[in-house]
Structure formats: C-alpha cells, structure tokens
Amino acid sequence: MKLYHSPAAPNPDRVIYFLRAKGKLDAVELEEISIMKQEHKQPGYREVSPYAQVPALVLDDGTSITESRAICxxxxxxxxxxxxxxxDPKEKALIEMWDRRVEMMFFIQFAGWFRNAHPAMAPLEMPQSPEAAAKSEKAARKMAERFNEHLADHAFVAADRFTIADITLYITCGFCRVMKWAPHKELPNLGRWHAEMTARGFAG
Ligand SMILES: N[C@@H](CCC(=O)N[C@@H](CS)C(=O)NCC(=O)O)C(=O)O
Incomplete structure (x- = not known):
C-alpha cells in the first residue's frame, strides 16, 4: 500500500506518527506530494484524492482512502x-470525543488563522480574510488554554493512556510553529505533556 504525504504538513504527519507509534511505518510505501508546488492539484493526484488533499492511502486493491482519521x-x-x-465501546467513544475536540476545536481553528493570515497561504486561500484570521486565532488560543487546564490533572489527553488524541494534539502544537507560536512553551501543563510525548519518539 502507498501513503501519499507532504513533509511537515500536519494531517499527513498525524498518519505517519500514528504508524510509527504502531511500529509499522515500514508497512507502507511513502510518496511525497509537494503542496507548495501544488502537486496535489494535478490531475494524476486528483484520481487518488478527488478533493486534492494529503494524506491519501492507496491499498493494494486500488481502493483510495483519504481523511487522516479514516486512514488511522x-x-x-x-x-x-x-x-x-x-x-471497548466506552473507551472508544471517549478517545474519539477527545480526538474530535482537538481536531475540530483547536486544529481547525488554528488552520483557519494560518490560512487566512499567512502570506504563503494566499495562493491556496483566496481571498484571505483578516477578520476570519482574528476570530480563529482567538478560538485556537482559548482551546490551547483549555487543553492546558485538562492536562493539569491528566497525564494524557484521553483514557489515561497514550492514544490517537495525544498524536492529534501533538501535531497541532507542532503546526503552530507556522504562526511563530509554541503553545507548549507558554503553557506549563501542555509543556510537561509535550516533553513526555517527544520522549516517546513517535514524531521521529
Ligand atoms: N480532513 C482532512 C484534511 C486534509 C488536509 O487539509 N490536508 C492539507 C495538508 S495538512 C492539504 O492537503 N492542503 C492542501 C490545500 O488546502 O490545498 C484530513 O484529515 O486528512
């Protein structure tokens, strides 16, 4: 099977870190797609990912799976x-609840800030909107604080053990660098958790 990814892009990294945490990164052939060169918008890649996004996983029978969480x-x-x-059903639901909170309330808000404010995103986000950027920045900063509060008395994001929700929060904190922001360096509980996650080695 082949995994299409883009280096340092958060959604592909979510899948790569997940596979590495499983010790199975070698199970996939990796193919790089450059977003900056707009390779993801070329007709050949659209056959794999009709919405022109990375990551995408193509199985040996030709089935194409997009959406990082679906691939995970x-x-x-x-x-x-x-x-x-x-x-079990309860644990699955709680892990999904936290993972979706990270993805939808923090990651997507941060992405809205980045896409609407960063000059490099201008060709992909037309038109950029300073108002949308400001609103998304506020929401992302608020969620970082909420996760910091959560991690004051939790070692992990969900289920009292390492899960996909930790991986999703980790890639989100890393992604924040593109706006010169490191929430885990500002917020102490997020910082403690981030250092522990780094020590696990799944980020390579
Ligand atoms: N919900 C999708 C989002 C995929 C996504 O937005 N990927 C970004 C890279 S991190 C992308 O392909 N961006 C290209 C673009 O926006 O044109 C997922 O979880 O896989």
Missing part, C-alpha cells in the same frame, strides 16, 4: 497493537 482507523484495524483508539 484502517491502520488500527490491520495493526491492532498497541491499541490507540480504544478497546
């Missing part, structure tokens, strides 16, 4: 250990 769900199924998405 597939890998969780074929590589069940270590479990990163829950073992």
């Amino acid at each position: 769900t597939y890998f969780e199924g074929i590589f069940p250990e270590p479990n990163l998405m829950g073992t």
Whole structure:
C-alpha cells in the first residue's frame, strides 16, 4: 500500500506518527506530494484524492482512502497493537470525543488563522480574510488554554493512556510553529505533556 504525504504538513504527519507509534511505518510505501508546488492539484493526484488533499492511502486493491482519521482507523484495524483508539465501546467513544475536540476545536481553528493570515497561504486561500484570521486565532488560543487546564490533572489527553488524541494534539502544537507560536512553551501543563510525548519518539 502507498501513503501519499507532504513533509511537515500536519494531517499527513498525524498518519505517519500514528504508524510509527504502531511500529509499522515500514508497512507502507511513502510518496511525497509537494503542496507548495501544488502537486496535489494535478490531475494524476486528483484520481487518488478527488478533493486534492494529503494524506491519501492507496491499498493494494486500488481502493483510495483519504481523511487522516479514516486512514488511522484502517491502520488500527490491520495493526491492532498497541491499541490507540480504544478497546471497548466506552473507551472508544471517549478517545474519539477527545480526538474530535482537538481536531475540530483547536486544529481547525488554528488552520483557519494560518490560512487566512499567512502570506504563503494566499495562493491556496483566496481571498484571505483578516477578520476570519482574528476570530480563529482567538478560538485556537482559548482551546490551547483549555487543553492546558485538562492536562493539569491528566497525564494524557484521553483514557489515561497514550492514544490517537495525544498524536492529534501533538501535531497541532507542532503546526503552530507556522504562526511563530509554541503553545507548549507558554503553557506549563501542555509543556510537561509535550516533553513526555517527544520522549516517546513517535514524531521521529
Ligand atoms: N480532513 C482532512 C484534511 C486534509 C488536509 O487539509 N490536508 C492539507 C495538508 S495538512 C492539504 O492537503 N492542503 C492542501 C490545500 O488546502 O490545498 C484530513 O484529515 O486528512
């Protein structure tokens, strides 16, 4: 199977870190797609990912799976250990709840700030909107503070153990560098958690 990714892009990194946490990065052939060169918008790649996004996973039977979380769900199924998405209905639901909170309330808000404010995003986000950027920045900063509060008395984001929700928060904190922001360097509990995650080695 082949995983299309872009170096240092957060959604592909989510999948790569997930696979590395499983010890299975070698199970996929990696192919790089340059977003900056707009390779993801070329007709050949659109056959793999019709919405022109990375990551995309193409299985040996030709099936194409996009959406980073869906790709992680597939890998969780074929590589069940270590479990990163829950073992029983309650744990699965709680891990998904936290993972979606990170993705939708922090990551997507941060992405809205980045896409509407950063000059490098101008060709991809037309027109950029300073108002949307300011609103998204405020929401992202608020969520960083909420996760910092959560991590004051939790070692991990969800389920009292390492899960996909930690990976999603980790890639979000890393992605913040593009706006010269490092929430884990400003907020102490996020900082403690981030250092522990780095020590696990899944980010390479
Ligand atoms: N919800 C999708 C989002 C994928 C996505 O937006 N990927 C970005 C890279 S991190 C991308 O392809 N951007 C290209 C563009 O916006 O034109 C997922 O989780 O995979």
